[in-house]
Amino acid sequence: MTVEQALRLTNRNMIAFDLLLGSASIAAPRQMLTTFFGHDEPSPDAVHLLRRCGPIWLTFAAAHALADR
Numbered sequence: 001m002t003v004e005q006a007l008r009l010t011n012r013n014m015i016a017f018d019l020l021l022g023s024a025s026i027a028a029p030r031q032m033l034t035t036f037f038g039h040d041e042p043s044p045d046a047v048h049l050l051r052r053c054g055p056i057w058l059t060f061a062a063a064h065a066l067a068d069r
Helices: 004-027 027-037 044-068
Strands: none
Touching: 004 027, 004 044, 027 044
């Protein structure tokens, strides 16, 4: 595997990861905090903060997609 192939594979993996993370953070932040991050019962401010980070991760997914092209 060449360096370019490794970078393309990494970009594609990051696209999938950021899409999953961003979408789940927007759609179901409470479940994501309890299931993915291990919180017992997340506070309302933690849920709000995670929901606000969702668009950031979706922007990262778009940037990785652009880098892949």
